[in-house]
Amino acid sequence: MLGLKFERSTMMRNSPLNGLRILALENYIAGPYGSMILGDLGADVIKIEPPSGDLSRSFAGPDHKGEVFYYLAFNRNKKSIVLNLAIPSNKDAFYDLVKLSDVVWDNFRPGVTARLKVNYDALKKINPRIICCSITGYGQTGARKNQLSYDIVGQAISGIMSITGEVGRSPTRCGPPVGDLVAGMMGVVGVLAAVARRDKTGKGEKVETSLLDSCVSLLAYYFSYYFSSGEVPGPQGAGHLGVSPYSVFKTRDGRWIATGINWPRITRVIGAEWLADDTRFQTMAGRVRHKEELERIMQEYFLKADAQQWLELFEAEDIAGGLVQNIDEAAIDPQILNNDMIVSLTHSLGGQIKLTGNAIKMSGVSPSNYEAPPVLGQHTDEVLKNLLDYSHRRIKKIKTEAVANPGELTSRIRKTL
Numbered sequence: 001m002l003g004l005k006f007e008r009s010t011m012m013r014n015s016p017l018n019g020l021r022i023l024a025l026e027n028y029i030a031g032p033y034g035s036m037i038l039g040d041l042g043a044d045v046i047k048i049e050p051p052s053g054d055l056s057r058s059f060a061g062p063d064h065k066g067e068v069f070y071y072l073a074f075n076r077n078k079k080s081i082v083l084n085l086a087i088p089s090n091k092d093a094f095y096d097l098v099k100l101s102d103v104v105w106d107n108f109r110p111g112v113t114a115r116l117k118v119n120y121d122a123l124k125k126i127n128p129r130i131i132c133c134s135i136t137g138y139g140q141t142g143a144r145k146n147q148l149s150y151d152i153v154g155q156a157i158s159g160i161m162s163i164t165g166e167v168g169r170s171p172t173r174c175g176p177p178v179g180d181l182v183a184g185m186m187g188v189v190g191v192l193a194a195v196a197r198r199d200k201t202g203k204g205e206k207v208e209t210s211l212l213d214s215c216v217s218l219l220a221y222y223f224s225y226y227f228s229s230g231e232v233p234g235p236q237g238a239g240h241l242g243v244s245p246y247s248v249f250k251t252r253d254g255r256w257i258a259t260g261i262n263w264p265r266i267t268r269v270i271g272a273e274w275l276a277d278d279t280r281f282q283t284m285a286g287r288v289r290h291k292e293e294l295e296r297i298m299q300e301y302f303l304k305a306d307a308q309q310w311l312e313l314f315e316a317e318d319i320a321g322g323l324v325q326n327i328d329e330a331a332i333d334p335q336i337l338n339n340d341m342i343v344s345l346t347h348s349l350g351g352q353i354k355l356t357g358n359a360i361k362m363s364g365v366s367p368s369n370y371e372a373p374p375v376l377g378q379h380t381d382e383v384l385k386n387l388l389d390y391s392h393r394r395i396k397k398i399k400t401e402a403v404a405n406p407g408e409l410t411s412r413i414r415k416t417l
Contacts, residue, residue: 020042020044039076079374259320341356
């Protein structure tokens with residue numbers, strides 16, 4: 001649905017999702033991360049925030065001129081407008097935006113959008129082509145559907161935490177919030193599939209995914225292992241269920257390097273050719289069966305040289321391996337920089353901010369066209385005037401009424417997220 005009156009650069013007009021408009025009702029990570037991917041690919045993402053803003057705006061931690069790092073991480077390439085959906089004048093403006101949009105995107109608990117009358121059943125009457133994507137904690141049905149969820153809970157219930165960390169230690173969550181992040185990605189995939197089907201049918205639809213389902217989907221080969229063997233996988237540390245050697249090894253200078261499937265060539269590189277002739281290690285099944293012993297022996301050899309020396313040998317022999325880098329090292333890694341995975345953006349409050357880039361590379365997608373995450377309500381006037389052609393008087397009324405009663409919607413959302 002085009003008809004937009006926003007000026008866009010030539011590069012953005014050539015982006016793959018140019019012309020796709022998303023209305024994002026979102027907080028925290030799952031919703032914002034997914035809609036940011038859509039924005040990176042050229043969709044026009046309008047972030048609808050209550051007067052109090054996305055709840056992540058209030059998190060503690062380092063900030064850029066008051067904009068906290070947590071919010072900045074997931075909200076570039078969006079326009080922020082403030083609408084209080086509990087107020088009739090504000091909800092009418094939202095409905096008018098729905099008429100000109102393609103997708104309504106949310107990560108509320110089941111029932112919230114229905115109570116606010118912004119669910120698919122309500123919105124399809126306004127725009128039959130609308131696609132509604134909802135990301136929940138546990139799904140739209142089932143005993144847990146109304147329970148509060150966070151990434152750590154999804155990782156726990158799904159089984160992710162049971163296989164993460166070292167044997168004998170407490171359960172550990174993955175460092176990145178993988179449940180939230182993958183739920184956002186699944187939402188993106190679902191939306192794009194719905195857009196493709198709408199091109200054929202002319203009709204919109206409802207798309208659903210959840211944090212729990214996303215976590216379970218990441219465990220595909222762990223569940224397959226269990227179903228095939230009846231054995232319950234435990235913590236894997238840096239290792240692998242069905243491959244060995246596949247781990248990290250400490251080197252003479254105290255650094256750690258990771259290496260993958262390189263047998264038997266790696267035995268020659270580390271000067272332990274005899275391992276390849278040992279009957280215990282001649283097959284993959286044997287190496288997995290004797291994994292602890294094999295990797296203990298290899299660890300002794302890795303302590304004979306520094307990390308960089310091993311990595312130079314790895315490169316010369318085409319061995320897959322890499323240094324375990326800290327974030328500050330990864331931030332200046334030549335390959336990461338080459339891939340535009342660190343981007344610098346000019347912020348509307350002044351100065352530059354750095355963020356991670358988009359992993360999808362294709363024509364019309366360029367960090368040079370990215371926009372920094374918006375401050376709260378930065379585009380309210382722009383969207384209502386340029387897109388809906390509202391008068392100054394009507395915009396003022398909407399903004400005044402939104403902040404006059406900020407508590408109702410905010411408290412309702414806080415209770416139901």
